[in-house]
Amino acid sequence: AQTVTQSQPEMSVQEAETVTLSCTYDTSESDYYLFWYKQPPSRQMILVIRQEAYKQQNATENRFSVNFQKAAKSFSLKISDSQLGDAAMYFCAYRDFDKLIFGTGTRLQVFP
C-alpha cells in the first residue's frame, strides 16, 4: 500500500528566510500525482502546489517550489521569503487512484 511520511513534526523559520519541508512516499506506480496542502488555524485545507510524476520539471507557485526526486521517492516543499501568514500545518499527499493519502503533517512556525 502507498504510504506518505513526513519526518518533521515541527519546523520554524524566520520571516524572509527559506525553509524546506520533507516528504517521502512509497509506491510501485510510475505515474501519479503529489500535492502539498496548507492547513492554517482555521483548519481549511488549501492546495499549495502539485506535481505530476511524469514531469521532470519541479513545480513552482510563486514563493513555493518543490524538489521532486522520483527515484528517491522524495517530494520536499521549499518556501522562500517566508511570511507570517505561512505559519500553518503542511500536509504532503499522494493521489492513490482517486483518493488522497496524507502524511502526518509538519507544523511550521514563522518568527518575525
Place this chain on the structure above:
Amino acid sequence: EPEVTQTPSHQVTQMGQEVILRCVPISNHLYFYWYRQILGQKVEFLVSFYNNEISEKSEIFDDQFSVERPDGSNFTLKIRSTKLEDSAMYFCASRLPGGTEAFFGQGTRLTVV
C-alpha cells in the same frame, strides 16, 4: 472563485444521535469525497462518490456511515448513531472530471458528547 461549501461549521451532538453533514460541491464537479481529521492527527479518506454511487470507501466507513446526493447540488454524510470517537473535523471535497486536484471545503467540526 467557486468553492466547496459545508454546513454547519460546528455541530455538537449527543452520543447515539444521528447527524447529517452537508456539502455543496463546486457546480461542474462530478467526483465527491469525504475525509476526516481527528484533532491533532492526519487527514484520512472516508469515501469517494461518482455517478450516484460509492466508488471507494475506507475501513473507517462502516455501516454507521452513508452518503447521498439527494439533489443536483448537495452531497451529504450521515452518521446513524454517533460515538465519542466520531468527534473530528469532516472535510468534503470535489473534483472535475479529468481534474488532478480535489478542492476542499472549510470543514465541519463534529463534537460528540
